[in-house]
Amino acid sequence: MDLDSLFTVDEFEAVAQRKLDPVYYDYIAGGSRDEVTVRANLDGFGRLSLLPRVLRGSAQRDLAVTLFGARSSMPILISPTAFHRLVCTEGELATARAAARADTIMIASMASTVAVGEVAAAARAAAPADHEPTLWFQLYLQPDLDDTTALIARATKAGCKALVVTVDSPVLGANERNHRNRFHDLPPGMACENLRNLRGDEPGNVRQIAMSPELSWDHIDWLREHTELPVLLKGVLHPEDARIAVDHGVSGLLLSNHGGRQLDTVPATIDLLPEFVEAVGGRVPLLLDGGVRRGTDVVKALALGAVAVGVGRPIVWGLAAGGEDGATRVLELLRDELDHTVALCGARGLADLTPDLVRPAAGSRR
Ligand SMILES: Cc1cc2nc3c(=O)[nH]c(=O)nc-3n(C[C@H](O)[C@H](O)[C@H](O)COP(=O)(O)O)c2cc1C
Ligand SMILES: CCCCC(=O)C(=O)O
Numbered sequence: 463m464d465l466d467s468l469f470t471v472d473e474f475e476a477v478a479q480r481k482l483d484p485v486y487y488d489y490i491a492g493g494s495r496d497e498v499t500v501r502a503n504l505d506g507f508g509r510l511s512l513l514p515r516v517l518r519g520s521a522q523r524d525l526a527v528t529l530f531g532a533r534s535s536m537p538i539l540i541s542p543t544a545f546h547r548l549v550c551t552e553g554e555l556a557t558a559r560a561a562a563r564a565d566t567i568m569i570a571s572m573a574s575t576v577a578v579g580e581v582a583a584a585a586r587a588a589a590p591a592d593h594e595p596t597l598w599f600q601l602y603l604q605p606d607l608d609d610t611t612a613l614i615a616r617a618t619k620a621g622c623k624a625l626v627v628t629v630d631s632p633v634l635g636a637n638e639r640n641h642r643n644r645f646h647d648l649p650p651g652m653a654c655e656n657l658r659n660l661r662g663d664e665p666g667n668v669r670q671i672a673m674s675p676e677l678s679w680d681h682i683d684w685l686r687e688h689t690e691l692p693v694l695l696k697g698v699l700h701p702e703d704a705r706i707a708v709d710h711g712v713s714g715l716l717l718s719n720h721g722g723r724q725l726d727t728v729p730a731t732i733d734l735l736p737e738f739v740e741a742v743g744g745r746v747p748l749l750l751d752g753g754v755r756r757g758t759d760v761v762k763a764l765a766l767g768a769v770a771v772g773v774g775r776p777i778v779w780g781l782a783a784g785g786e787d788g789a790t791r792v793l794e795l796l797r798d799e800l801d802h803t804v805a806l807c808g809a810r811g812l813a814d815l816t817p818d819l820v821r822p823a824a825g826s827r828r
Pocket of ligand 2: 544573671720723
């Protein structure tokens with residue numbers, strides 16, 4: 463595959479769709495139930511227009527952002543997605559190398575098919591000599607707190623710099639494409655490696671990830687007492703819950719509807735962002751994911767108050783099309799689009815992306 467002949471995330475998706483087993487393509491592309499929210503995430507950006515400023519002298523554009531002490535060369539992070547070995551042989555090792563090469567933050571999924579320690583080592587080996595790559599760990603709190611403690615210990619030992627706790631999954635969302643395709647288990651030879659031999663006394667055993675409706679704010683308090691790492695919540699959607707989260711001392715929020723894969727018919731994250739900004743009142747950084755496919759999407763989210771965005775499927779399409787190089791190219795295309803959009807907006811950097819640049823618009827992107 464000549465990756466240089468691909469110029470957009472959508473082109474990467476088309477190539478991925480051609481290359482992948484349709485069962486895996488459906489797992490990745492799909493969302494829950496009628497996929498209303500999957501579409502809403504894309505349409506949400508399409509319904510906003512950008513209103514640029516002019517003549518502000520924007521020759522030097524700095525796209526870097528610092529989050530919890532770690533610098534990322536751009537405000538586009540890798541959102542956590544499960545099971546990368548379904549789409550490329552090296553799995554999460556390839557993703558980590560791409561993130562390190564692009565000098566951005568990877569949020570490693572707890573449901574990865576390579577253990578987080580190996581993922582971190584791959585990132586370090588691929589990073590430029592003077593550069594420490596940043597990995598965060600996405601955590602599903604396990605109802606068995608000993609399991610959770612062991613997982614936190616693994617992530618911490620691997621050098622992860624934050625825990626991103628996914629709170630939108632009291633039960634797993636229903637992707638009906640998976641039901642139709644009878645896709646319920648990973649193929650032989652693949653497993654959630656972070657859950658292997660979790661207690662050290664259970665050789666060969668890989669636990670299943672538990673989605674737990676028992677979880678409550680008490681667990682977030684418990685977690686904060688059991689880690690020194692910043693704790694971000696991923697998947698808070700109600701602005702009132704955003705306020706409660708901040709009151710519970712979380713360090714940040716990743717506004718996410720899980721790419722439309724949990725409760726269907728929830729709003730597009732970009733549509734919720736203004737309310738979130740108001741609820742949080744600048745007390746913690748706000749990140750957003752869901753439907754980011756273009757540099758203009760990134761600029762809209764940043765202008766409306768996000769400090770950074772995450773991309774989920776675009777990275778998986780990159781991996782499917784071309785492994786590490788494919789994911790790297792997706793990140794570099796998005797970086798170029800972002801820089802180009804910032805320039806066209808007459809902005810000198812991310813601080814110039816203010817809410818007045820965003821207006822309601824007619825039309826959708828597709
Ligand atoms: C194939 C796939 C697997 C995912 N796995 C996880 C996961 O393990 N943990 C998690 O918190 N979110 C997971 N997500 C959600 C992403 O982190 C992210 O919220 C979403 O993909 C963002 O939307 P986008 O795909 O439109 O960029 C997954 C999403 C996809 C598409
Ligand atoms: C237990 C794996 C969950 C993966 C996930 O979050 C998703 O497919 O959206």
